[in-house]
Ligand SMILES: NC(=O)C1=CN([C@@H]2O[C@H](COP(=O)(O)OP(=O)(O)OC[C@H]3O[C@@H](n4cnc5c(N)ncnc54)[C@H](OP(=O)(O)O)[C@@H]3O)[C@@H](O)[C@H]2O)C=CC1
């Protein structure tokens with residue numbers, strides 16, 4: 364009889380509880396597939412008293428994550444507490460230095476400390492697996508690290524955050540407010556403990572940093588990523604996008620350019636007919652452009668307890684099988700420093716929504732400022748609400764929305780043109796700018 368893989372789980376929240384359930388439910392299948400039983404022997408969380416709806420009888424309760432990591436009865440530490448620092452960091456470091464394997468879903472920690480931890484794993488012989496950290500159930504880490512080990516990669520991009528896609532979908536389809544949708548995402552267990560990581564784009568950036576490292580053989584560099592979240596997206600942007608044949612998605616994009624690797628996270632207008640536009644709700648999608656082959660797109664549930672547990676348990680199964688892949692696809696000292704392509708030189712089309720003063724010559728002034736920066740306008744729409752005359756405030760007409768779509772131009776040209784428009788005082792408030800990605 365082969366000795367079981369003895370698993371210790373730190374964190375029994377949305378994901379941890381589902382991992383315990385899945386190992387219990389799939390016990391026989393896991394043994395058949397890995398050649399070895401997988402057994403949860405110890406757990407910990409903040410509160411021992413909390414009711415969790417799982418049977419923990421016969422399982423040791425460790426006093427804290429560090430005690431769990433150093434417990435000689437545990438072969439594999441599964442870290443599901445979250446957070447880029449302690450106790451997750453010390454617990455993982457301790458387990459790896461003791462030669463144990465570690466499985467984690469913690470992208471914040473891997474994006475920040477992944478290289479140091481991967482070095483410890485290399486040195487002490489344990490595995491460091493984090494499939495669940497990016498797009499939950501979608502096996503995108505394995506695809507980049509193993510499935511495409513022989514293929515050069517020029518671009519990896521997609522919808523990497525379930526919470527944001529869920530919010531944008533429900534705002535567009537049901538006309539709900541941002542706050543209502545966020546509350547539902549939290550209730551369903553999609554959002555991070557601090558949901559600002561989701562809505563301000565940092566969760567996507569952490570995932571993109573991990574994918575870029577695997578795709579391009581570079582060091583994980585979250586700080587090289589340009590990040591914008593979805594909190595400024597208003598219902599009128601979603602409506603205008605729909606009318607113009609687009610949908611708004613929060614995309615993470617890492618692309619090899621002549622000037623280095625461009626890495627960016629921002630709301631993006633994608634054509635309604637594109638496959639990425641069809642990805643709705645908590646679903647994620649990642650497209651990988653491999654050299655010499657057509658793009659590969661992986662689509663699946665990107666958040667939630669059961670979806671995430673699926674990837675965590677697959678990682679545990681690899682540990683049980685004795686697989687020890689280099690966490691970032693190659694030894695850490697072979698990963699190159701990231702050459703960052705400047706965002707100001709990003710090239711693409713832009714959606715611009717301005718609140719323009721409603722008097723003669725405003726549209727001409729805006730068009731002139733754009734022309735000065737050699738920006739060509741694909742379409743311009745100036746409208747009064749419901750097609751009526753603009754409302755009057757204190758004898759003056761209230762500002763009216765002007766929506767412009769530009770042909771491909773550079774980021775810095777757009778900034779210069781809009782600064783000039785603001786100096787001209789023909790608009791009120793801050794212009795709304797959304798990048799357009801046509802393919
Ligand atoms: N939810 C999701 O859809 C996904 C989550 N992830 C990642 O998985 C990880 C866990 O997420 P999730 O399950 O949603 O988070 P939860 O907030 O639901 O659960 C966190 C768990 O960790 C425990 N915990 C927190 N701090 C400590 C501590 N200091 N010491 C011991 N235990 C602690 C909590 O204990 P207690 O219950 O007692 O409070 C809780 O059981 C995170 O890294 C997250 O980014 C990844 C992919 C998807």
Ligand SMILES: N[C@@H](CCO)C(=O)O
Nearest residue numbers: 524525526554555666
């Ligand atoms: N909060 C994350 C969880 C999955 O990583 C999301 O919504 O995508």
